[in-house]
Amino acid sequence: MTTSTPPLSLATIAAQVRRYAIFGLLLAMLIGFGLAEPAFWSVGNAMSVLQAVSVVAILGVGVTVTMAVAGFDLSIGATAASSVMVAGYSMVVWQNGALASVVAVLVLGVAVGLANALLIVKLKVPDLLATLAIMFLLGGLQLIPTAGRSISSGMILPDGSSATGSFSPDFLALGRATLGGVVPLPVVILAVLAVVFYLLTEHTRIGRLLFATGGNELAARLAGAPTARLKVLAYVISASLAALGGALVAARVGRGDVSSGSSLLMDAVAASLIGYAVLDARRPNVAGTVVGAIFVGVLLNGLTMLNAPYYTQDFVKGAVLVGALAMTYGLSRRD
Template sequence: MTSVDNDSFPQPADRTEPAPADPAIGWFTALSGILRSGAVFILLALLVIGFTAAQPAFININNLMSILQAVSVVAILGAGVTVTLAVGGFDLSIGAVAASSVMAASYAMIVWRLDAYATVPLVLAFGAAIGLINAFIIVRLRVPDLLATLSMMFLLSGLQLIPTAGRSISSGLILPDGSKAAGSYDPHFMLIGRYNLFGTVPVSVVLMILVALVLFVLTERTRIGRLLFATGGNEVATRLAGASTTRLKTLAYVISGTLASLGGIVIAARVGRGDVSSGGSLLMDAVAASLIGFAVLGLRRPNVLGTIAGAVFVGVLLNGLTMLNAPYYTQDFVKGAVLVGALALTYGLGRNGER
């Protein structure tokens, strides 16, 4: 009987038990994840609590609706910017489109004497047309998006002043030819900016919510939405996969232009005149809201709900500072400091977690 040499068989490898995880590291990772994904919401909750403690009237339902009404236009415009960011573009003309839409709506009713049911589609078509022109310049002429939309911004800023020789539009406007405009704002049009549903919810807030829901479904729950983000991530790969990046970019800029015009309609219906200075700060506020959206839920990409949250965040901050009688010259500094903190929590903690 032959003996078997155990050395001729493979021996099982030595198994070393993994070191137990450090509970402190686990807690830190979990806390970092919570802060990273919810930094904006955490800061928003702290702001609401702090402002309410300092000024109880802040939490009043009428004040909260006032905040939402104030940020509705910025949120609508920011949603349009978000769609262009999704395709890897950027629309600098939204503020000018909104301001031109204010003037166009006013001119249509006061000079052309159109009613609300003709004015609203006309102005929305104007915004969509500007979006088409932007898309043509960017996609067909291959002009960089920043340069194309910056040029459009300057063009519209000057164009809106020509029909009235630089004057604001209101009832009784004297036209450049010396005639007097006989039209006036349609009361039905004014409801868009001034009417409250159920006596509490402004129509502009309802429009903001509808825009957010429609764009959320489009960008997050449909094939078109996935292709929009794919275009922004890798345009060549998206084209090779069979998608028309030309059509996708065109769609994004048309949506942006249309939403900018919708924002202009809300402004015109709220102020009741075509003010040549309207829309001056809309561009930066809308861009800020859309970029803050990157930090919401730690997504680090354009997203519509994040943009809406960013607009509300800024609105709550400014409203609270105003109620506390903070000097106007400190508000931008405080806003910037708080936003830097929110973004630092989102990106800084995420970076540490990846190392």
């Protein structure tokens, strides 16, 4: 006796479209750009794309963790930019080595995360207002030691002295070295962090408590979850990852560039929100954030190789974000 398979309903088809659409679009882009420009398929270009999105994805992972507790960190771009300046100042002005400079950057990240947590958790300032205030504070603070100038060897400081230090080769290796002569080190760092935070958020008790806090903080607290500590942890993680991203930027460009973090905030947020559409997750998730960053990176790289005007990039990123969110929520028939 045989049984017939029931026909797929429109709701089921729509659910499958939502679940795999990002991967379908990504595959279509890879094929289309490769046919239009064969160099797009080269290993070197693939590594270039991954290196370009690695910092954005790292910052996006931090944003994702704060979203898990129903928060939002607007200060990540300013934290990354400040980290670029701190790394440069540490080596060029104070003449510290690579290890001391990395430690200084990470200490900055932890301090920023604790400052955000103090405002949000202790003083009950709304997260958007608190992190916006920290963003402006850092944006102005990073300019004061150099009077608004980028940091490079031989620069003249505001007091009239000359900075005689230089970027350590060991530090520069963080942004320029490759594994096996092929895979850039920032890509390796991203892969390790993505796995660690995916496991933390999806397969540990801490991860479940983070999402429980974001879903219903009062119920989580009544159930015994340390919601205040979890929110502190989320903002410290976010700022620390932003600081690490800033260190990777400094190591790649080899100078303390005052404009280095200008687009990182919006790119990281876009990657995090596009992640909502990956596998129809409809919530913050680390894997989706990384896929979202790669999706945008592939799109922009392909357009660049086809000589699309640079001033269209923000429009393209906005269109992709609108499309991803519309696909996630507009096609949904769930309540």
